[in-house]
Amino acid sequence: MSKETTITFLGAGSMAEALISGVAKTLYEPSQMIVTNRSNVERLHYLQQTYGVRTETNKEKAVKEADIIVLAMKPKDVAESLTPIAHAFCEQQLIISLLAGVTTDTITSLIGKQIPVIRAMPNTSAAIRKSATALSSGRYATEADLAVAKTLFETVGIVTVVEEQHLHAVTGLSGSGPAYVYYLVEAMEKAADEIGLERDIAKELILQTIIGAAHMLKTTNKHPSVLRKEVTSPGGTTEAGIGVLERYRYQEAMVACIKRATERSKELGEALLSSVQ
Ligand SMILES: NC(=O)C1=CN([C@@H]2O[C@H](COP(=O)(O)OP(=O)(O)OC[C@H]3O[C@@H](n4cnc5c(N)ncnc54)[C@H](O)[C@@H]3O)[C@@H](O)[C@H]2O)C=CC1
Ligand SMILES: O=C(O)[C@@H]1CCC=N1
DSSP, rough: OOTOOOOOEESSSSSHHHHHHHHHHBBBBBGGGGEOOOOOOHHHHHHHHHHHOOOOOOOHHHHHOOOOEEOEEEEEEEEHHHHHGGGGGTTTTTTOOTTOOOOOOHHHHTTTTTOOOEEEEEOOGGGHHHHHHHHOOTOOHHHHHHHHHHHHHHTTTEEEEGGGGGHHHHHHISSSSSHHHHHHOOOOOOOHTTOOOHHHHHHHHHHHHHHHHHHHHHHOOOOOOHHHHHHHHHSSSHHHHHHHHHHHTHHHEEEEEEEEHHHHHHHHHHHHHHHHH
């Protein structure tokens, strides 16, 4: 564990909680983590009770105490959040931003100091240490800063380093990605209901089907289309089912979905840029 480090979370929502639950008692003792949010003290109380983290309503104090500050507010709230406490940051600290779309340069401008910023795009599976995270370094971040962020996110899953421009695509693909899978499961559960399967039985079968398919992709190294063909007997049930997906242009819909999410990431960053300038 990195025993000397104090890590402050500005923002205490789903992503902050996923990260806290993934790193608490592994990389960091809960007492090394300080959590603050806009104003919801019940939420802070819940996080303190559940994970043993420290909570703080004075954001300036929470920042001053930290070695690493994780930005975990919504992109639209970052200017309002950082501007009043910018003076509390110093260049020896490291900022790790989870914000979709917001560039490291925007964060640096908001703070007004040459402070190192690493931008990260994890996903909520960090809660069970299965996140797929991509990292990118801002202009003042050193290799040592990147190594610190890598260690943090490797504790909660796999990590890859990309050029910052590619983080929009990562956000559309794997940042939002778990939601696409959950949406598929919702649809499978709805279908199971309509074809008369008991809910509990269906739930178990769907879950194991998703886990099994994910493990097959990982362990066999076969292309997904090859694995799909192995399931699809000529003239059989899968072929009939996939025929319907093709008529509904399922693949086209997925491609359009990921492209739109990627575009939205760019929009979130640009909206902020115009309000910062
Ligand atoms: N939810 C997800 O799956 C992922 C989210 N992210 C990013 O993580 C960030 C947080 O997302 P969620 O946790 O989903 O949002 P959320 O809405 O659940 O949480 C946002 C938190 O920010 C706090 N906040 C708002 N204004 C603040 C201020 N002025 N000072 C301090 N805290 C303030 C809120 O009180 C709340 O605790 C976003 O920027 C998002 O783009 C990144 C990867 C995945
Ligand atoms: O929906 C969002 O904007 C955030 C970023 C990636 C996942 N959730």
